[in-house]
Each structure stands twice: as structure tokens, then as C-alpha cells.
Amino acid sequence: MNDLEILQPFGPSIAKVSIPKEIIDSMNNYVDEILKDNKKSEILDGGYKLAGNVTQEFRLEGDFMKKIKWIDFLALSVQDWLLKKTEKKIKKFDLIASWVVRQFKNEYNPIHFHGGHVSGVGYLKVPDNMGKTVQKDKKNRNGNLVLVHGSHQFLSKSIFTIQPKVGDFYFFPNYVMHTVYPFTDTEEERRSVSFNAYVDQDIVGIV
Template identity: 60%
Template sequence: MELEILKPFGPSIIKIKIPQETIDQMNVYVDEMINNKNKLEKFNEGPQLAGNVYQEFLMNTDFMKKIKWGELIGSACNQWVWKEKTLQLKSFQIIKSWIVRQFKNEYNPVHIHSGDVSGVGYLKVPKTMGETFQKDKKVNNNGKLVLIDGSKRLFSPATYTITPKIGDFYLFPSYLMHTVYPFLGTNEERRSVSFNAKIDDQSSSI
């Protein structure tokens, strides 16, 4: 697995690619879920999550096993721990994994996750996230993910901004605060997948 370690501030994060086959399987899963009212109600996770978005629902255990989701992110975590601490990961357990369907004007407020390790990756991204109201604005954060680590320090910024791209998947410590800005001007969907996981105590200092 090609794995990139990023250190924009205090804790490191990692970036991997979701295989295209897995992206396709997840999108089919989502599209089938959308058309099944009973499943939508059963796996609706919206009330338990921070987002003010259209739909958030769990991936069921059988589906995650079928696409070997735990193996993919568990392998990434194992490499992460080895590169950072020269330790072998003794255990990796997904607490839950869910998919977020976000549309224009929706957002995720600043929040943290449970467990030791979390992540977010992208299954669909709008062609445009819309313009800023001030046309000469140099920075446009519409629809972007921002990771937050304390306050700005010398040679260490407090935030790291991620532009969503299909297939990109970022893993980070669960305590890391993060937020997703709303986007504008399109009826297209921004679809992402996230997870929370526990790892063994020996390695949890990543």
C-alpha cells in the first residue's frame, strides 16, 4: 500500500488511496440504501453524529467484511504505527464506519471522534464547490475539510485544509478537532466515508 505521512502540525496524519473497486462498491451500497426505506431507518446515524447534513448512515458489518474495509484501514494503521514508533500493531477494531451525503449549504461543525483513530475519504465530489461572495478572495474553503490542532505556534500552523478528491483517504488521531465547510451553487452530492477505531494500548500514543 502506498502511504504518505503528513505532518502539518503536532500529530501526524496519513493519506492513502481507496481502491477504485472499493469506491464503486460503496457507491452501489449507498445508492441501494437510498431506495430502501427500511434500511435507511435501520442504519440512520444522523442523530448520533455532529453533522448538519442530508443523510448519515452506518455501513453494516457484513458489507464491511465483504469489501475488506477493516483490512484496508487496519493495514494502513499498522504501517503508520510502524513508521512512527517502530511498533507492530497488536489489535485493530472498527467501532463503526459511516457514510455522509452532503449537499449545498450543509456542514459539519467542529468536533472530535471516539476511539483512537479516525478517518475520512471521498466517494463523490461536486465538479465545483461554488465561489466566494467576495470575488477577489484568494482562499476558497467551500466544501473543504479542516483539521485543527490547538493554536498557531512558531513554524507550526493550527489548521490543515484538505480539498476533497475522489479516492483520497486521510487517517488521523480521533482527538483531532475537525470541521467541514458548506459548499454553494450546485445540486451535486459530496459523499464521504468515515470510521472510528480502537487500537492496542501499546501503540495508542501515535
């Protein structure tokens, strides 16, 4: 993954990569087809297990993920990230689950963390305009992802804010707390995809 960028705004590192356009298109088409099938939408619904107060969250099917090489993309990106940070190559990438989040105006994802060892989120659709701030001259965080780790200290940030862009994917350790702010003034969908996975325990244990 030649475009992988390591970000370290606080203690744990974060990796940023670009999702290949063919995967974005395949995943959006897949989601749009599922939305036409109420029975399948209900079967794949994962909202009851997830933190979001959003319109819909559903699991991606294993066969579909293999077909579009989604698991390969995740595994290779994680391997590249951890190799650069630990100088060790993972031998195991066990995907626990990957799911799509469909968020619309006034909805949000409360602060939470994930299971497994590594997690991540990327963007399939982002509204052109996510609304204004109530007060003028305030930085607009509408629809942003916020990662939180530790507490604010001198020369040590505890908050990293990400403005979503289609195709951007961020990897982070499962324990990093995160939240998504609501947005307003649009009927457009904010569509993201996330995952949890296990990797080699001996690499996770490296300090």
C-alpha cells in the same frame, strides 16, 4: 500500502492513502441501493449520534464491510502508518463504526472530534464545482475539510485544509478537531466515509 504518505502539518501526524477503485465503486453502489429502501435507510440512520448538519449519515453494515474488504483496508493502512511513526506493529484493530456522510449545498459539519484511538475520512463523490466565494480574490474553501490542532504559533501551524478528491483517504488521531465547510451553486452530492477504531493501548501511550 505502498502509496501511504505521512503528513505532519502540526503536532500529530496524518496519513494519506488511496482507496482502491473497486472499494469506491462497491461502496457507492451499496449507498445507492440503500437510498431505494426507505426502511433500511431508517434502520441504518446514524445522524442522531453524529455531529453533521447534513442530509444523511448512516452506518455501514458489518457483513458488507467484510465482503468488500473495507475493514482490511483500514486495518492495514493504520498498521502501516503507526509502524512508520512508532516503529511498533499493532496487534489489535477494533473497528467501532464506519459510516457514510451525504452532504449537499449549504450543509456543513461543525467542529468536533471522534471516539476511539484513530479516525479517518475519505471521499466517494465530490461535486465538480462547489461554488464561488462571496468576495472576489478570497481563497475558496467551499466543501473543504479542515483539521485543527493547538493554537497558531511561530513556525507552528494549527490548521490544515484538505480539498476533497475522490479516492483520497486521510487517517488522524481521534482527538484532532475537524470541520467541513458548506458549499453552494450545485445540486451534486459530496459523499464521504469515516470510521473510528481502537488499537493497542501500549502503542497509543507512546510519546
